[in-house]
Amino acid sequence: MGEPFYRDTWAEVNLSAIEHNIRTIKGNLHQDREVVAVVKANGYGHGAIPVAKTALEAGASTLAVATFDEALELREAQITVPIFVLGWVAAKFAPIAVEKDITLTCFQKEWVEEVATLDLQTPVKVQLKWDTGMGRIGLRSKEELTEVVHALNKTACIQLIGVFTHFATADEVDIQFYQQQYARFKEMKQTFDTLWNKKPVAFHVGNSAASLRFPEKMFDYVRIGIATYGIYPSDVVQKETTPHLLPALSLHSRLVHVKQVDEGSFIGYGNTYEASQGEWIGTIPIGYGDGWPRKLQGMEVLVEGHRMPIVGRISMDQTTISLDKKYPVGTKVTLIGKQKSDEILAKEVADYLDTIPYEVTCMLTQRIPRVYIKNK
Ligand SMILES: Cc1ncc(COP(=O)(O)O)c(C=O)c1O
Structure with a gap:
């Protein structure tokens, strides 16, 4: 759909x-x-x-x-x-x-x-x-x-x-x-x-x-x-409450660029992040133009079930993350949702932004395509 x-x-x-x-x-x-x-x-x-x-x-x-x-x-x-x-x-x-x-x-x-x-x-x-x-x-x-x-x-x-x-x-x-x-x-x-x-x-x-x-x-x-x-x-x-609810929305992206940088390299607008020697940096194509606000710098995302921090300023269309090793371009990155045994709920994003989960799902703009799935 x-x-x-x-x-x-x-x-x-x-x-x-x-x-x-x-x-x-x-x-x-x-x-x-x-x-x-x-x-x-x-x-x-x-x-x-x-x-x-x-x-x-x-x-x-x-x-x-x-x-x-x-x-x-x-x-x-x-x-x-x-x-x-x-x-x-x-x-x-x-x-x-x-x-x-x-x-x-x-x-x-x-x-x-x-x-x-x-x-x-x-x-x-x-x-x-x-x-x-x-x-x-x-x-x-x-x-x-x-x-x-x-x-x-x-x-x-x-x-x-x-x-x-x-x-x-x-x-x-x-x-x-x-x-x-x-x-x-x-x-x-x-x-x-x-x-x-x-x-x-x-x-x-x-x-x-x-x-x-x-x-x-x-x-x-x-x-x-x-x-x-x-x-x-x-x-x-x-x-x-007894009813157990299941979160319907998850948010994903993919690494579109992965690089190893030298110590002291700056990442993003304003040089707010200085990389350490040999740090792996991944770029994902999502930014505040998608409703993923700049205040989420420092928040974690999931890559192969592991948490990696967002480093540097989030820009309008792109976000950079610090990776624990090299991952291939195309690797899935989950910003809200489950990967392996870990899960980032909209609530966690809301807490980071000092707001409520209502605002988190509403803030995602129309530029993010919605993909509808049903369990088999
Ligand atoms: C009048 C009214 N009824 C019901 C709702 C649904 O509230 P909730 O999302 O907390 O279930 C709202 C949400 O703002 C509302 O304004």
Whole structure:
């Protein structure tokens, strides 16, 4: 699968791992819970369309993305299941959402009122977002909720199908704030239930962390992002949960040049690395133009199962590594993934960069070809 490519750097996405992760997460939940696979940001860098198709085959029933363009891209790919945009979309695009059967997120009275003026023949499907503590988007107070529900009750242009919130700290050791958000959601739900006089709607709160840690506390749906890709949201989630996830993405390159240098030779921009006598230096064709940032200087990669450090500055297109001996040009270098008995997880790269693995898979640019594989 995938386009042909002509470079010695590629990301491998194991769709069998995605399938395993969705099945495992689903199996850990009450049988009535539905799984929404979150495939925003090009499927967290893995490729939205192949991930979406695989997740659906494995038992997800809905897809979620962050932007309207991402939703349209999935429809273009002939995906017919419900697609839900988690972020704000301008009300004026509601007619396109109707035409493409895409569910939008709503949390502003003005938004509801604007859609109500559009004279839609078929109502646009909408989910209501409640801000129970994340502080980004959503209805925060009972007064706001009451106003919006009244506006929704008045219009035939909007079909409310769900209500959701998002946790800020479900992946942390201290679960007090998570519990506060959960309690706030239940409180708002009580208010909503007294105001809502149309068809019943679905409720959902869980991201990967909450769904893995507190499966019995989830409502109708769970929205699984990072765990779809086999990455634990945090160490505590990994420690506390039973489902075993398999990382789907690995990143590889090949040595395109290998040389032995003299003592005192400089490697890369800025002369930041001075080689020792007879040191073997290998060059791989990946750089910050591929989303492999300069800050990874000093990080290790795998060559024939052994760890070798990145030395010298990472440039836009190339990275240099110190080798323990001569290796032939064409030798595979693994930057994320397994070689023999060693493995570099996206988490290790994230720790090195002082960030989270979410950012590591998302930062890999489109210039890196994605190769899709399935276990036999
Ligand atoms: C509203 C919403 N739901 C679900 C998710 C998925 O979160 P995770 O990747 O931690 O499972 C996200 C991700 O940012 C989100 O913004």
